[in-house]
């Protein structure tokens with residue numbers, strides 16, 4: 051690469067006046083962006099602002115309707131993702147794109163495996179290179195295990211490894227940290243810094259503003275598909291950035307209402323699932339929000355799944371309002387008033403090619419069925435109601451869910467479960483991938499539900515969220531509950547210490 | 556957020572590569588299971604009828620399996636990409652007739668085989684183009700070509716037929732000959748099988764077939780030329796159906812307009828019994844070949860045991876359902892084992 055010393059480095063990759071529409075939805079309108087070598091550039095905007103669409107235009111997935119993609123200053127046309135990759139552009143997409151039947155190593159090197167004589171794949175080199183990547187990212191993942199069954203966080207890590215596996219000149223990351231906790235994010239940022247020093251250009255998307263400020267130098271903001279501006283982050287505050295994204299000042303992000311807890315609603319006693327979690331006991335009272343913190347893989351999601359009856363437990367007891375739940379029976383949990391918002395929205399939360407309306411309506415089938423027939427009118431009004439409450443951004447409520455942006459899909463999952471009017475609500479990463487504006491709205495909603503007497507168990511990897519919203523914080527470490535910290539004593543330090551197993555409970 | 560970087564937690568007490576070994580074991584087990592069923596069945600039959608495994612008996616077993624093994628090998632490639640080719644029976648029939656017609660006029664056997672293969676390639680290309688370009692499911696497209704090819708065949712063949720007497724003696728001898736108990740045809744099928752298995756494991760384009768069956772959208776994002784690969788899989792499947800047609804001619808010497816009718820269902824059964832998953836992305840051609848061997852052997856085993864052959868179809872059906880059930884149970888087991896392994900780094 052040439053760096054003309056007089057004018058500073060030229061952009062490696064740029065967009066000039068790019069527009070892209072999907073039917074009537076104008077996802078991008080005359081957007082320009084320049085990525086410079088040795089610089090980490092942030093892309094900010096609300097859910098549905100067009101960030102992922104912009105990335106797909108850079109990656110050759112979408113062909114812009116108008117405008118140009120410039121590589122080293124010259125216009126290029128990428129005919130597919132392969133072209134962009136060959137030009138040295140590595141992309142981590144928002145939704146993991148793995149092959150469940152193939153090994154992690156094959157997933158990483160698919161399409162560009164190291165070769166031996168006669169063009170045969172060098173399986174050993176592939177394995178070793180993958181092991182080296184895993185070490186660089188500091189994770190224990192067996193290169194030969196299939197991708198099927200990996201947790202969301204591990205899938206994200208494989209995606210990151212894939213992007214790092216070739217010497218990319220441009221690294222584009224669409225919410226790579228959404229599923230990760232502090233230590234993994236720190237590792238990722240370490241690697242990104244190294245790449246930056248080696249002269250790579252990086253484009254980074256995250257709804258966690260503190261991450262943007264930590265690693266990026268410039269930020270480009272989109273609002274409703276249009277460019278708001280592109281400017282240095284230095285001297286900017288989080289509030290400035292939020293104002294650019296949402297076009298107004300934000301209400302309180304953690305609007306926690308003080309509630310006096312009532313009777314015990316959910317009681318978990320000595321719950322054990324062999325090899326996954328051990329001897330987990332806790333209570334959640336009506337009106338209380340209890341945070342469940344811990345590192346990725348600590349077993350939080352697994353406990354939630356067992357409590358709800360998706361997975362069986364091997365020992366222990368779960369009661370809701372004093373009534374014992376049946377092991378491995380989600381339907382009895384639901385009729386006892388329990389609701390679970392799962393973490394993996396694509397796999398567990400949504401029917402991707404069904405409409406928004408029907409997806410939200412699914413959990414309410416029982417209440418919207420009249421004389422054995424579905425009451426479509428009731429389903430529609432209920433769905434619309436929740437879609438509006440959660441500010442889901444869509445063209446028509448009858449559109450299929452797979453046309454929504456990632457964050458808006460997440461909102462549909464939330465709506466679906468909140469619509470059941472639960473007495474005990476378990477939310478697993480409720481605001482993952484959700485923009486700051488809606489995040490505040492979700493928090494306000496959870497707080498309101500608690501004030502109305504709902505017992506809320508909130509699993510979150512977003513520490514400020516836990517600290518801001520929870521009345522009590524439970525911390526898990528390697529499958530065990532290691533601490534229970536009241537709101538007054540909960541700080542980043544106390545929670546992290548328990549989560550990493552450095553403090554005795 | 557100030558990030559506290561924790562020390563890497565001690566690795567859970569699971570040995571590092573247990574996931575690998577587990578999965579490897581399961582796949583080997585799947586093929587091993589069919590092999591065991593096959594061997595037990597043969598042993599039982601031999602015990603009840605000591606004539607069963609005579610040299611001629613073994614040769615018949617192998618000859619019967621050969622054609623199905625070939626077509627099942629081709630079909631596996633297509634099924635691995637999450638598609639299916641229902642037209643293989645028709646392709647086999649028409650290629651056999653084409654090769655026979657050519658030989659009847661005094662043609663060279665090698666050219667006749669080449670002709671059958673080329674015809675198969677032609678129909679494979681047609682299927683591949685229709686499936687990869689059109690947005691129509693493979694099941695529907697190849698059901699269409701099944702009838703189209705059969706229709707062409709019927710018009711062409713009419714009520715005529717080819718008999719062994721019309722064919723050069725050497726060609727027919729080759730079809731039934733062999734090295735002691737091993738037929739030549741079986742050797743050809745074995746060579747094709749081994750080459751295909753090697754290709755699937757060791758060449759990038761082979762792995763890409765698995766990738767695009769496993770997750771088509773991800774395959775597109777990984778820059779895999781999806782259409783080209785699907786086209787190639789269908790072409791290969793067609794070529795093997797054509798080759799199988801030539802072998803059918805050599806083995807039976809007898810071809811009419813009904814040859815190969817309904818064969819596609821036997822082929823698909825063999826593939827599924829052999830552990831190639833119908834939703835794409837996993838399975839091996841060795842498994843499919845074992846499935847073919849098992850299904851065809853049942854045809855010889857029942858008469859040898861004095862059981863009426865009307866039971867053959869019912870038993871095939873039971874095997875098919877059993878295979879699917881076993882796959883399902885194994886998949887669930889593996890999934891839960893892998894999930895437990897997820898509860899690792901703290």
Ligand SMILES: Nc1ncnc2c1ncn2[C@@H]1O[C@H](COP(=O)(O)OP(=O)(O)OP(=O)(O)O)[C@@H](O)[C@H]1O
Nearest residue numbers: 072077097098099100101102103453454455456457
């Ligand atoms: N394939 C598609 N078909 C129809 N509409 C689409 C499609 N992809 C995106 N859109 C629409 O384009 C707009 C921009 O979506 P995009 O995914 O780029 O948002 P985003 O900024 O990445 O949001 P998020 O933060 O939620 O990921 C949204 O209104 C979305 O519904």
Ligand SMILES: [Mg+2]
Nearest residue numbers: 102144455456
């Ligand atoms: Mg997005």
